[in-house]
Amino acid sequence: MAKELLGKVLVRRIRKELAEELFGIKKDLILAGIITETEAYFGEDDPASVLATRGRKFGRLMHEEPGITFIYMVHANWLLNIVAHPAGEAGAVLIRSIKPISGVAYMKRLRGTNNDKNLTNGPGKLTKALYITKELNGIPVYRKDRLWICDGPAPERIYTSRRIGVRRDLNRDLRFYILI
DNA sequence: AGGAAGATCTACT
DNA sequence: GTAGATCTTCCTA
Numbered sequence A: 001m002a003k004e005l006l007g008k009v010l011v012r013r014i015r016k017e018l019a020e021e022l023f024g025i026k027k028d029l030i031l032a033g034i035i036t037e038t039e040a041y042f043g044e045d046d047p048a049s050v051l052a053t054r055g056r057k058f059g060r061l062m063h064e065e066p067g068i069t070f071i072y073m074v075h076a077n078w079l080l081n082i083v084a085h086p087a088g089e090a091g092a093v094l095i096r097s098i099k100p101i102s103g104v105a106y107m108k109r110l111r112g113t114n115n116d117k118n119l120t121n122g123p124g125k126l127t128k129a130l131y132i133t134k135e136l137n138g139i140p141v142y143r144k145d146r147l148w149i150c151d152g153p154a155p156e157r158i159y160t161s162r163r164i165g166v167r168r169d170l171n172r173d174l175r176f177y178i179l180i
Numbered sequence B: 001a002g003g004a005a006g007a008t009c010t011a012c013t
Numbered sequence C: 001g002t003a004g005a006t007c008t009t010c011c012t013a
Helices: A016-023 A059-063 A104-111 A123-129
Strands: A009-014 A029-042 A069-074 A077-083 A091-102 A147-150 A159-161 A175-177
Touching (some): A009 A016, A009 A091, A059 A069, A059 A077, A091 A123
Antiparallel strands (some): A009 A029, A009 A147, A029 A091, A077 A091
16 A cells, blocks of 8 residues: 555645635645655554554554544654555555645745755655644545545656664565655 | 653754 | 754553
8 A cells, every 4th residue: 555655646625714824815725746755554563553552542543444544743743644454454654755746835835944855755744734734634535625645647666665763663664665 | 740752853063 | 964842642640
């Protein structure tokens, strides 16, 4: 699933009420980007998936139906995951990076930067650029509402590596990325 | 009520 | 390359 999501388009619709509050603009806004980096997290057997264990409030979502969002806070950053696992198990895919394709000017305002290169190239950066918070937890990403994923260009080549920044990783490449 | 942890980011060298 | 800021959730008392 982590590999499948590469090249797909992550779309965020900011409804006019929120758009007015954030930007003083009274119309719906569309922000979007191509997913370029993901990581896979398993359930209880994955030492990096601390959130899947001990019945944590938000970690519980990792056990629920595949295709919904799973959003939580780490180090003052909201991180966006898509729940994905076989029936009866737990797991999620962390979205680590996107390449902006629509609404770049608004993303810059939300991030407080003019730098194109560092706008959405990190899990905490992209949630800030798209105004993704726990408010969007548990919503299906196959419905066009406030946050969804649709088809994009099929990647030519997928690269892999170990997961970034985890204290105890599995002995296996679970980070996937494309170069575009 | 208080403290620790954490799948991060920024600014600095 | 790394120190320090950051903030929500969960654990303990």
